[in-house]
Amino acid sequence: MSNAMHNKTLTELKAGLAAGDFSSRELTEHFLARIQQHDSELNSFITVTAEQALSQADAADQAIAAGNTGLLTGLPIAHKDIFCTEGVRTSCGSKMLDSFIAPYTATVVEKMAAEGAVMLGKTNMDEFAMGSSNETSYYGPVKNPWDLERVPGGSSGGAAACLGARLAPGATGTDTGGSIRQPAALNNITGLKPTYGRVSRWGMIAFASSLDQAGPMAQSSEDCALMLQAMAGHDHRDSTSLNEKVDDYLGALNNDIRGLTIGIPEEFFPDTLDGAIADNSRDAIRELEKLGAKVVSVSLPSVKLSVPAYYVIAPAEASSNLSRFDGVRFGHRCDDPKDLEDLYKRSRSEGFGDEVKRRILVGAYALSAGYYDAYYRRAQQVRRLIRDDFARAFEKVDVLMGPTAPETAFKLGAKKDDPVSMYMADVFTIGVNLAGLPALSMPTGFINGLPTGTQIIGNYFREGQILNVAHKYQQATDWHKQAPVFGGEQ
């Protein structure tokens, strides 16, 4: 039985725990053993918190016995190493924070723990979430479980890979420009970026504050709904978290989608797009048509400006957000600084990797006197146009769909020396962040044995509707159930 446990969804595991088929301790030990056995190949975890996990599991077993359970009681979850966890190293994938033991816990982690979740450990990621391949991590790249010579995507690459390889049944991620959705697509899992402000950012180390949003990653839409139910909600410690009622995501999963209008933005199917990628997403949309959805064509003319606008705004915010890493109070400090300037220069030069430095430089430039209007202000204007495009589309449609990423997982190192080509990996996901909309990526088939994903974008606070559409699709198909042949077992 335990061999099959890792192929079960969170929802199935929850039922198994409730039925007494296995204990949380057995479940947790099973996943810890899998991590120990396989993660040396994948490198999806930076820190495994086995001891803490087992004590949380024991507490969960007691809670289950007492009939005192929360949404996630006893379910093992892996947290992206961007979330502060009190007493546990929180590295953000950077040498800068290699020795940083967080003195407090992020709201997301706290809320999930309050619902009984068991933390397996902290997953690998691009340094400070800057990257689309997980190659910028100080802890080395994560491998794609579908092909160990390929990247898992990023920045939540560790989360997606450990889910794809069934080393964890659920994981948290963060998405600033596609960092949940793109790796979800590349690892054949489901991941949701909620509406900006739906999930608290307190305790989530900032990359680009106006774009960053945490979300759930799991095997199915149903599991994402379960996790989001625990993660979402207003937090008085985050001024940008919105005081909107949290919907009943689980309750909405089985809503009828007959009459639903799906918009297909022509910009998401450009002539240059790989035909096989386009076909997989068109097939998925056709499947939903069979379930009663209507399909219309729409246009988002400004979305083509997403990537350049994003690569001004996100680095600009990052250049400021990362200023606190100065070697004074926490994080890496160089040896024997000879004066203050030397302390700053060497601590930051040594502590940050190349991609982080590149973005700090780009961002500082975009905000500097004489360039602010040409870059930062202009990018904000473009951002408004993009938001307006989406708003116009949502006057006519319920959801928008298209491919999540323009290609399947690429080879490790393939884009190492070509940042712009790397940035284009997020061409379909970034617009959503600029607009602050919710969007989900779900598995929709393979190309040469590599997963592809399709994105469902909803209007503000329509996470329930997105999850509902994805769930209906996943009930009718089984792409999301495919797991890689990995470690000699299935």
Add this chain to the structure above:
Amino acid sequence: MSWEVVIGLEIHVQLNTVSKLFSGSKLSTGAEPNTQASLVDLGMPGTLPVVNKEAVRKAALFGLAINADICRHSVFERKNYFYPDLPKGYQTTQLAEPIVGAGEVEIQLENGEKKTVRIHHAHLEEDAGKSLHEDFHGMTGIDLNRAGTPLIEVVTEPDMSNAEEAVAFARKLHAIVTSIGICDGDMSQGNMRFDVNVSIRKPGEPLGTRTETKNLNSFRFMERAIKLEVERQIDVLEDGGEIVQETRLYNGDTHTARSMRSKEDANDYRYFPCPDLLPVAITDADLEALKAAMPELPNARKARFMDDYQLSEYDADLLSGSIATATFFEGAAKAGGDAKLAANWVMGELAARLNAEDKDISDSPVSAEQLGQLIARLKDGTISSKIAKQVFEACWAGEGDPDTIIEAKGLKQMSDSGELEKIVDDIIANNAPQVEDYRNSDDAKKKKKIGFFVGQAMKATQGKANPQQLNQLLREKLQ
């Protein structure tokens, strides 16, 4: 041809909120270093700011007090620079859309004229921590207790033309912020800090190059620093030199100033709107509520003092100038039952004594009630004004209430006319030559010469004789 001086001020006013601008930490007053610095104040990764509504309310109240437009959606921005006592690597402040727009403050000049100083704007911002350079063996210690303390920075137009005007403005601003209760006004604690921008020019010429002298924390230092800088600029220009745009530091102890950094070294602060904070919304209802709650402003108080207490405009201006002085004056006037006397004592004896010991009126050893009691005894004739000064000194020295002192020292005026009459008779009998001389003098000279007998009588009574009664008696007996 003489030089014309142009002065503009930037004033940091520390708001007296319970907690910091973006965190729940209490404002620090003398706590151990870094004990009043939370995760947010330390700039811990992942922490976020939440704006203190009370600070917003107090800033808007200030705006209303100076007749300014209140920005309905003011925006916090980040001012980016590296400094060890700046934990996040940026200061959260306001730039393009500050909460308080253009306003004005009227000041009273010593020649009795009024002048309006225009306020360019005032914005909310957080204070930085402190760098401690002593006691760390060549290293610098960082204390972040002050980091995040709410300030409003008030920026004037260059409307002042000498140090006295600048001080008059600074005092008026102090009066306003303390009157509306948004700042404790304790200069020694850095509650108000002044940056002065000074330039000089020949009349009719365009503005000269200005310098900025930063962080002056008393009216006196500000006045002296401005005068010093004006003299320096005149010397430079008259020697054929040029003024360099720079930031200067004034040392009050040595009365010297030095250049801190020139314009070329200035940072590019890369301001941009803080993405962690929403614009601060202020509604019509908020403004109405603030207006309804507006305490009495210095100008209204001044008018009331002139009406209610028949004070001259000059006296009313001085006494209404600070909330502490005004409250003290009104307390003494009420307790003593004589506003004019209270005004004279507060502006005279008390002010001189406070000044001599460099004390604030709120730390006066003589309370308003005690001064009132003294005035009451003066008014009811129990003591003379001369004795009153003696009682005041004793009261200042902590010897008790005026009534207690008068009783203990036997300072009551001699009210028994029989006793005084006997003393006067003795003096006349014992000073025959002087009596003779007095009687032979004309009226004008008599007025002067009677002083001798008054002096003798006062000596004999240890000053307790009622002066009117004594004069009357002497004039009768000497005829």
